[in-house]
Amino acid sequence: MTNVLLITFTITLLYLGIAHRLLTYIKILAFQGILLFGIAFIELIQINAVNLAFVLLETVVFKTLAIPLFLNYVMKRNRITRDAEPFLPNFISLIIITVIIITTFILSNAIADSRISKIYFVVALSTLFTGLYIIVTRNKIITHVMGYLVIENGVFILSLAVGNEMPMLVNLGILLDIFASVFLLGIFVNRIGDVLKDVDVDQLRNLKD
Amino acid sequence: MTGIYLAGAFAISGLLFFNRKKMLNDLLVCLFLLLQISFTVYEYLHLNRTELNYFTADSLAVLLLITLTIISIPAMYHSNIFLSKNKDNPRHRAIYFAATVALLTAISAAYLSNHIAVTWIFVELTTLSASALIYHRRNNRSLEGTWKYVFVCAISITLVFIGILFLSFTLQKAGADDLSFAVLLKKAPELNLFWLRLAFIFIFTGFTAKLGLVPMYTAGIDAKDKAPSPAGALLSSVLMNVGFVAIFRFYAVIANSPVHSWASHVILVAAILSIFVATVYMTKVKNIKRMFAYSSIEHMGIVMLGIVAGGIGYYAAILHVVFHAFVKSSLFFQMGQVYRIYKSKSIYDVGNYFKYNLTGSIVILLAFFSATAMPPSGLFISEFMIFRSLFESNYLAVLVIVMLLLTVIIWAFGKNVFKLLFSPAIDFKEDGIEKINPAESMSQFILLGLVVYLGLNPPQEFVNLIQGAIKNLPH
Numbered sequence: 001m002t003n004v005l006l007i008t009f010t011i012t013l014l015y016l017g018i019a020h021r022l023l024t025y026i027k028i029l030a031f032q033g034i035l036l037f038g039i040a041f042i043e044l045i046q047i048n049a050v051n052l053a054f055v056l057l058e059t060v061v062f063k064t065l066a067i068p069l070f071l072n073y074v075m076k077r078n079r080i081t082r083d084a085e086p087f088l089p090n091f092i093s094l095i096i097i098t099v100i101i102i103t104t105f106i107l108s109n110a111i112a113d114s115r116i117s118k119i120y121f122v123v124a125l126s127t128l129f130t131g132l133y134i135i136v137t138r139n140k141i142i143t144h145v146m147g148y149l150v151i152e153n154g155v156f157i158l159s160l161a162v163g164n165e166m167p168m169l170v171n172l173g174i175l176l177d178i179f180a181s182v183f184l185l186g187i188f189v190n191r192i193g194d195v196l197k198d199v200d201v202d203q204l205r206n207l208k209d
Numbered sequence: 210m211t212g213i214y215l216a217g218a219f220a221i222s223g224l225l226f227f228n229r230k231k232m233l234n235d236l237l238v239c240l241f242l243l244l245q246i247s248f249t250v251y252e253y254l255h256l257n258r259t260e261l262n263y264f265t266a267d268s269l270a271v272l273l274l275i276t277l278t279i280i281s282i283p284a285m286y287h288s289n290i291f292l293s294k295n296k297d298n299p300r301h302r303a304i305y306f307a308a309t310v311a312l313l314t315a316i317s318a319a320y321l322s323n324h325i326a327v328t329w330i331f332v333e334l335t336t337l338s339a340s341a342l343i344y345h346r347r348n349n350r351s352l353e354g355t356w357k358y359v360f361v362c363a364i365s366i367t368l369v370f371i372g373i374l375f376l377s378f379t380l381q382k383a384g385a386d387d388l389s390f391a392v393l394l395k396k397a398p399e400l401n402l403f404w405l406r407l408a409f410i411f412i413f414t415g416f417t418a419k420l421g422l423v424p425m426y427t428a429g430i431d432a433k434d435k436a437p438s439p440a441g442a443l444l445s446s447v448l449m450n451v452g453f454v455a456i457f458r459f460y461a462v463i464a465n466s467p468v469h470s471w472a473s474h475v476i477l478v479a480a481i482l483s484i485f486v487a488t489v490y491m492t493k494v495k496n497i498k499r500m501f502a503y504s505s506i507e508h509m510g511i512v513m514l515g516i517v518a519g520g521i522g523y524y525a526a527i528l529h530v531v532f533h534a535f536v537k538s539s540l541f542f543q544m545g546q547v548y549r550i551y552k553s554k555s556i557y558d559v560g561n562y563f564k565y566n567l568t569g570s571i572v573i574l575l576a577f578f579s580a581t582a583m584p585p586s587g588l589f590i591s592e593f594m595i596f597r598s599l600f601e602s603n604y605l606a607v608l609v610i611v612m613l614l615l616t617v618i619i620w621a622f623g624k625n626v627f628k629l630l631f632s633p634a635i636d637f638k639e640d641g642i643e644k645i646n647p648a649e650s651m652s653q654f655i656l657l658g659l660v661v662y663l664g665l666n667p668p669q670e671f672v673n674l675i676q677g678a679i680k681n682l683p684h
Binding site: 042110159165176183 | 280329337359434435
């Protein structure tokens with residue numbers, strides 16, 4: 001069951017590569033939240049109940065509901081246009097993300113470690129690099145934040161791989177999640193939207209040498 | 210005591226945040242400084258004691274804690290001058306001091322922590338509080354600086370977390386589930402090499418955002434430029450030391466494992482690239498504060514070369530970190546006065562500083578000699594020891610390249626500083642410029658004097674602390 005969920009998660013990455021509208025990105029992030037909820041539930045069922053409830057609550061309330069709603073609000077408030085504005089055509093994005101997945105797949109075969117299931121490693125690393133790819137090739141600041149949220153999801157999957165033995169690390173991951181998202185989005189909503197008229201990374205090119 | 214300190218300092222930070230009266234604000238800041246000093250003294254007297262499970266006052270922590278406390282006093286003093294000159298509104302003043310106190314506390318806790326995850330948490334907190342300082346001026350450019358700093362730090366903190374996860378994979382195999390540095394040191398020889406390499410790459414890359422080495426140094430430059438000068442002094446001295454502590458402690462673990470020489474080569478590449486990048490930008494940069502920031506990058510590169518070379522290099526690296534913190538913070542403190550006279554940081558708008566502020570220009574001149582590591586500066590001694598260790602460990606090519614780059618850096622640094630001090634500024638209106646009180650430069654003289662004194666005649670306690678800090682590394 002976990003494998004099915006993880007593979008579905010990988011498919012969402014491919015969808016992310018060809019999505020045009022920001023609204024689609026937000027929906028994908030929400031869907032990834034649900035998938036993470038499922039994975040966390042199956043994987044961490046053995047750890048103590050309070051901790052489990054905390055993890056599950058975070059995936060459902062925070063990842064699936066709060067962040068997508070908040071991103072939606074940010075878009076409306078700052079009147080961000082709905083197009084994602086990638087530098088590269090979607091077809092090339094699709095190819096590059098596929099290459100990322102295949103490369104991590106091959107890389108994972110180098111691991112001679114029976115205690116870590118490879119599928120976690122593959123999915124987590126490909127999510128990580130897809131997130132970085134999205135940050136690099138999209139033009140809007142809000143898509144940078146979304147790319148960062150994708151990276152966070154990848155890190156969460158990786159922390160689930162050791163979740164049973166070290167629940168502390170899963171909690172730390174959640175802490176990072178909340179810290180970074182609230183913080184990045186907080187600055188975004190409160191400041192950048194007010195100060196800059198057009199929310200584009202080109203606006204942030206004043207500081208240089 | 211650690212518990213009292215953390216609770217007390219965060220409480221003071223909270224009170225500062227909600228308080229709007231200037232009197233009470235000053236009182237709270239003094240209270241914090243008292244707390245900081247007594248905490249430092251306590252930790253020095255109780256060396257190697259563990260408190261609250263996660264905080265150990267080992268030699269390295271205590272040494273850097275003393276450095277932090279020494280720098281924090283003038284930092285608060287100059288912040289006070291900065292804020293009263295600018296007539297900021299009470300809310301901004303409250304946020305500024307609350308953030309400074311939170312930053313200093315988080316840095317102290319990060320020095321003391323003996324657990325890699327706890328270090329990680331407090332490094333995260335430093336990002337949070339530093340960003341409030343960078344955003345202090347509340348304009349377009351400071352917003353840009355803050356955004357870049359937060360974003361790059363968020364990504365690098367994620368990278369560190371991934372590194373910690375990889376570390377935990379291999380640690381489980383070795384039959385331990387505690388990520389404290391002591392356990393890591395003990396288990397280091399048995400860890401799986403593949404995971405250990407991955408962990409090192411991720412953790413090193415992540416912490417370079419704080420230390421200011423090649424992959425992630427960019428955010429720090431903008432941050433130091435945009436933050437007010439006293440805050441910039443903290444960011445370019447004690448905050449960089451946080452990155453150093455984190456990397457150094459993890460490097461001590463790596464040094465006891467089979468991947469030691471591989472890790473040293475990774476650091477060597479990062480260090481040389483850092484010095485190279487610093488050289489390129491130093492010759493090009495027109496903003497004095499950014500030039501100081503690039504000079505920090507160069508010094509951190511030299512420190513890392515010392516770590517790579519080993520032997521006497523370990524000792525010299527720690528010495529260099531401490532001295533660099535003193536010198537760079539006094540340069541930044543002095544920059545606040547320069548800005549008050551010329552209302553600009555650009556090298557084109559400043560000049561003839563000797564005429565307008567004699568004491569200040571002497572500080573700049575002395576700090577320039579110190580920062581470029583000319584005798585009698587302590588940095589000369591540490592840099593000389595680092596070069597000697599490079600020579601002894603047969604890194605001759607590296608030594609030649611670094612020396613050439615350093616020559617260019619001294620030339621570029623000197624060109625800008627002498628322009629500031631001696632050449633007359635074009636179109637500068639002399640009437641109505643502020644008269645700077647010479648007493649404001651007092652703290653810089655003390656810091657620079659300390660560098661000379663500790664370099665030429667280090668007290669035995671100081672030497673013992675450094676020796677204690679490097680005892681886990683193979684000799």
